[in-house]
């Protein structure tokens with residue numbers, strides 16, 4: 001079996017991971033993910049056939065989201081769990097085939113590649129070899145492969161957001177209908193270049209819908225985010241750290257830890273939770289710990305309590321595997337997994353709570369960083385003044401509430417330009433660009449930020465412009481929806497379109513959720529986006545040329561040059 005994966009920004013040598021993922025994914029896990037993706041294409045094909053005859057298979061359509069989410073970078077590393085998912089996928093594909101009374105056509109790409117319409121009955125490893133990127137590149141050529149993978153990674157990211165929304169009770173038929181249509185196209189594999197491009201852009205619009213649903217799910221349940229100062233100094237006491245994006249998991253954990261004396265800390269993409277009224281009301285939601293995902297091995301090792309990963313980004317947990325837990329779509333062999341909630345019930349986080357109680361917890365005086373943990377919090381050594389809090393909670397409602405003041409400040413020339421510096425963080429040294437860029441943004445400009453890339457600069461003091469903070473943290477990566485709402489409202493207020501606003505978008509990307517957010521921005525017609533730290537390996541030179549011609553996409557250069565170009 002030959003592994004080949006190039007779906008994320010840290011792919012080996014900027015071309016592809018071939019032996020073991022830079023993320024830590026094994027060859028076996030990569031092969032299983034290839035097979036799951038192939039099975040999802042077949043499921044999509046049959047879902048589309050059912051829809052064409054006025055039928056719908058809801059469990060299968062929901063399963064598509066879960067299966068694709070499991071193949072997103074840094075989500076599921078567990079051979080055992082991936083194999084179980086693959087088996088479920090195959091059973092579903094077979095059930096649908098019977099229901100449809102139709103088989104994938106003999107000349108469909110899936111059949112051609114796998115040489116059998118269903119993955120069943122062929123050794124796992126052989127299938128992976130037949131359906132993986134290398135084999136498909138031989139059959140499709142570089143550019144069609146590139147377009148298909150761009151579509152698939154957009155689908156994976158969208159599936160993750162739609163899955164979150166689904167858990168919060170928010171679903172839309174148009175999302176499922178699109179997944180069936182796009183996956184059927186990938187299964188048959190015969191679209192023209194224009195058709196692939198259209199499917200890719202449609203993915204962007206469907207992702208906007210998924211993010212809108214998720215926003216509604218969050219704000220209806222937890223209220224609209226409010227500007228909130230978040231402590232980054234630990235409190236003495238037992239502790240649980242919650243990472244990932246799933247606010248419902250956090251809420252249930254907060255409920256189950258009430259009165260236990262355990263303090264709950266947010267990590268990474270959980271930071272925006274502090275802005276939601278229904279979450280910030282818990283006094284034991286104690287603060288934010290650490291930086292972005294790629295620092296977790298050092299920071300989790302130093303955390304004196306239990307850790308819960310609700311979504312990506314997970315890294316190899318060796319050293320603290322006995323006190324870290326996964327849940328939802330996340331999995332790692334040897335790590336305890338909190339099972340899904342049963343209808344009408346909460347997840348049972350008692351193993352996490354029990355583990356936290358058995359750990360030492362933070363010691364020392366209130367407000368003083370405990371010895372040995374100072375570095376983790378960007379704080380001075382123990383005994384000295386703690387670091388100031390960070391402020392979150394600038395979702396669309398909070399920003400639009402002060403839209404009048406913002407518009408006046410722009411008209412009066414007090415705010416010259418908005419920089420949206422958002423996206424993922426990662427381990428590459430080139431990502432210092434984003435810190436330097438934020439630092440060098442002129443004092444009469446405002447920075448909007450979202451997702452985990454913000455940890456590159458969110459502890460710096462940017463001050464304010466006439467009471468409007470210069471750094472506005474819009475939220476998680478999915479809150480790109482809020483950023484779109486804010487930009488559209490500003491465009492309306494100025495009687496112009498988003499491209500004519502004094503607004504520039506500089507995206508840092510890492511995994512497939514960033515891909516679907518980029519597709520959303522492109523589908524909305526937003527041009528001249530800069531992306532970094534490097535361009536995706538799966539975008540071929542010809543496909544890049546299309547993106548450059550159509551949307552003016554460009555790679556980042558240096559902070560000085562980019563600021564100069566933007567403000568020119």
Ligand code: FSO
Pocket residue numbers: 268269293312313423424425451452453476477478510511512513514
């Ligand atoms: Fe970051 Fe990871 Fe939110 Fe991603 S924690 S990198 S784009 O999973 O999803 O921003």
Ligand code: SF4
Pocket residue numbers: 005006007008009010011012016017020021022023024025030073074
């Ligand atoms: Fe490599 Fe990224 Fe794929 Fe992991 S997800 S194997 S790092 S390309």
